[in-house]
Amino acid sequence: MFKVFEEYLRQKIQISDEDLELIRAASIERKLRKWQSILHEGEIWRINCFIASGCFRLYRFGEDGTDHTLRFGVDNWWISDQESYNNEKPSEYNIEALAGSTVIIWDKEKWEALMSAIPALKLFTEQLLARGYEASQRRIFSLISYSAEEKYTEFQKTYPSVFNRVPLHMVASYLGISRETLSRIRKEFTKHK
Amino acid sequence: MFKVFEEYLRQKIQISDEDLELIRAASIERKLRKWQSILHEGEIWRINCFIASGCFRLYRFGEDGTDHTLRFGVDNWWISDQESYNNEKPSEYNIEALAGSTVIIWDKEKWEALMSAIPALKLFTEQLLARGYEASQRRIFSLISYSAEEKYTEFQKTYPSVFNRVPLHMVASYLGISRETLSRIRKEFTKHK
DNA sequence: CGATTCTTTGAAAACAGTCAATCTGTGTGG
DNA sequence: CCACACAGATTGACTGTTTTCAAAGAATCG
Numbered sequence: 001m002f003k004v005f006e007e008y009l010r011q012k013i014q015i016s017d018e019d020l021e022l023i024r025a026a027s028i029e030r031k032l033r034k035w036q037s038i039l040h041e042g043e044i045w046r047i048n049c050f051i052a053s054g055c056f057r058l059y060r061f062g063e064d065g066t067d068h069t070l071r072f073g074v075d076n077w078w079i080s081d082q083e084s085y086n087n088e089k090p091s092e093y094n095i096e097a098l099a100g101s102t103v104i105i106w107d108k109e110k111w112e113a114l115m116s117a118i119p120a121l122k123l124f125t126e127q128l129l130a131r132g133y134e135a136s137q138r139r140i141f142s143l144i145s146y147s148a149e150e151k152y153t154e155f156q157k158t159y160p161s162v163f164n165r166v167p168l169h170m171v172a173s174y175l176g177i178s179r180e181t182l183s184r185i186r187k188e189f190t191k192h193k
Numbered sequence: 194m195f196k197v198f199e200e201y202l203r204q205k206i207q208i209s210d211e212d213l214e215l216i217r218a219a220s221i222e223r224k225l226r227k228w229q230s231i232l233h234e235g236e237i238w239r240i241n242c243f244i245a246s247g248c249f250r251l252y253r254f255g256e257d258g259t260d261h262t263l264r265f266g267v268d269n270w271w272i273s274d275q276e277s278y279n280n281e282k283p284s285e286y287n288i289e290a291l292a293g294s295t296v297i298i299w300d301k302e303k304w305e306a307l308m309s310a311i312p313a314l315k316l317f318t319e320q321l322l323a324r325g326y327e328a329s330q331r332r333i334f335s336l337i338s339y340s341a342e343e344k345y346t347e348f349q350k351t352y353p354s355v356f357n358r359v360p361l362h363m364v365a366s367y368l369g370i371s372r373e374t375l376s377r378i379r380k381e382f383t384k385h386k
Numbered sequence: 387c388g389a390t391t392c393t394t395t396g397a398a399a400a401c402a403g404t405c406a407a408t409c410t411g412t413g414t415g416g
Numbered sequence: 417c418c419a420c421a422c423a424g425a426t427t428g429a430c431t432g433t434t435t436t437c438a439a440a441g442a443a444t445c446g
Contacts, residue, residue, distance in 0.1 A: 060334060068338045070330065083327045086320075127279075129322065134276045136329035137263065141253060143336040144369030145261045148434070167392065176337030181434055183394055341402070360424065371403055376426055 001029050001052040001102045008050070008076050013120045022117065026110040032097040038079075039095035045084040047105045051077050054101020055165050059173070060093045069174040072098075072162045078128060079103075098166055143176060149185050151175045194222050194245040194295045201243070201269050206313045215310065219303040225290040231272075232288035238277040240298045244270050247294020248358050252366070253286045262367040265291075265355045271321060272296075291359055336369060342378050344368045 002024050009015060009023075032038060032054070039045055041060070056073040058081065070093065073079035084091035085108065106114070115122035142151055155175060156163050163171065168186075169179040195217050202208060202216075225231060225247070232238055234253070249266040251274065263286065266272035277284035278301065299307070308315035335344055348368060349356050356364065361379075362372040 060338075062338045066338075068334060070334060070337075082323065083330065086323050086327070126319070129326065130275065130279050133322065133326045133329065134279070136326065136333060137276060139333060140329060140336065141261060141263060143333065144263075144367070145253075145255045145259075169392070174337070178435055179393075180395085180436080184434095187394080362424070372425075373404080373427085374402055377402095380426080 002027060002104060004052040004076070005050055005104045009124075013124050015118070015120060019118045019121075023106075023114055023121070026106055026114060027104050028106070030103050030105055032101045032103065034097060034099050037094055037096040038103070039081060039084075039091055039093065041092055041094050042090050043084075044088055045081040045091050046088070046108045047080075048108070048111045049079050050104045051075055051079060052102045052104055054103070055098040055162075056095055056101065057098055057166065057170060058093050058095045059170075067173060068176075069170050072159070072166060072170075072174065074161050074165060082129070082132070098170075148175070148177045148181055149188075151177070152182060152185050153189075195220060195297060197245040197269070198243055198297045202317075206317050208311070208313060212311045212314075216299075216307055216314070219299055219307060220297050221299070223296050223298055225294045225296065227290060227292050230287055230289040231296070232274060232277075232284055232286065234285055234287050235283045236277075237281055238274040238284050239281075239301045240273075241301070241304045242272050243297045244268055244272060245295045245297055247296070248291040248355075249288055249294065250291055250359065250363060251286050251288045260366060261369075262363050265352070265359060265363075265367065267354050267358060275322070275325070291363075341368070341370045341374055342381075344370070345375060345378050346382075 051073050053075050056079045057069050058071045059067045059069045061067050081091045081093050115125055142154055168182055172179040172182040244266050246268050249272045250262050251264040252260045252262045254260050274284045274286050335347055365372040365375040
């Protein structure tokens with residue numbers, strides 16, 4: 001499965017075969033079954049995790065016990081809890097596989113060594129973070145300014161690859177609306193085509 | 194006013210007098226009157242901007258013409274549009290002073306030169322970004338999981354320095370609720386003490 | 387097929403938004 | 417110093433949206 005990552009990375013940055021071999025040598029491949037968690041709240045997230053195939057979500061429980069989806073991840077995305085990673089403190093989140101999945105992971109120390117050795121990789125990592133931040137900003141805007149229906153259509157349009165693969169009630173929890181409301185919006189939508 | 198920034202930075206990182214002088218030499222001080230904008234949508238945000246004193250907000254107009262506050266900034270915060278800055282593309286946002294303010298700014302190129310020359314500054318800049326990202330995550334969680342009332346109390350608790358300085362209707366637009374709703378929540382609150 | 391999970395539906399209740407009017411405080415100019 | 421204008425905040429009545437609760441249909445999986 002490293003091949004998947006290799007193709008991904010070569011699309012993103014210029015990298016020599018030697019450097020790529022360094023990256024490969026430091027990586028570990030891991031498979032997860034559906035519903036298996038790769039992060040449980042209370043644990044510290046110490047890895048970089050690339051999704052070679054499959055589907056994940058990062059979520060958290062509210063006071064009342066309901067769960068709230070902070071993020072999804074599908075093939076060729078990264079999934080992580082940056083807060084736990086950066087500050088090496090116990091995570092408040094859970095990350096679970098929504099389907100059988102394969103991930104490529106690197107220990108934090110190994111990734112940092114790789115970034116030191118390969119400047120392009122450091123730059124790329126920084127850009128990834130920046131993209132994530134930008135996506136957060138746009139999501140905040142949609143959460144404070146859109147109606148439930150607008151949030152739904154925007155999500156469907158922006159992340160079709162996610163939308164088609166995850167249970168509806170998780171999309172609802174991602175958008176901050178109830179599953180029933182999402183179901184009704186959806187109904188109206190298919191009606192008016 | 195550079196003194197304010199100097200104190201701020203010395204609290205955050207170890208830095209020599211020479212390096213600090215480099216940073217000072219590259220900086221520009223600018224004063225803004227109340228309601229003056231430092232970024233208009235369509236412009237490209239090419240600076241790093243530290244708020245030495247005063248108060249700002251970053252906002253955007255929705256389809257219907259109403260404005261939505263993405264972020265506030267007060268003394269000793271940074272304010273920026275990362276998306277425009279990183280990708281050097283026209284901003285979709287506006288940044289305006291909510292009071293007479295003084296900012297210390299650096300051109301993007303100058304700041305990058307400084308980061309190259311002063312590793313600790315580069316590290317610090319990365320950490321700033323990381324903190325911003327983490328704050329975004331927490332805000333997203335509150336937006337998808339809290340009621341209007343909970344969002345209000347959390348904001349008041351988390352950012353008292355902002356809460357006491359900005360008009361209520363802007364807080365409302367930040368929380369994604371109407372000013373009338375915020376007003377009513379507030380009333381209930383003072384009633385039950 | 388039976389069990390479980392996911393989705394849909396209906397009806398009522400809670401919640402938040404809109405519109406319009408009023409109130410409050412601040413600052414300006416006469 | 418007063419009158420006025422203005423922006424911000426509040427209030428009431430109403431409307432519309434979203435949630436909740438309960439139940440019933442699909443779909444999936446062993």
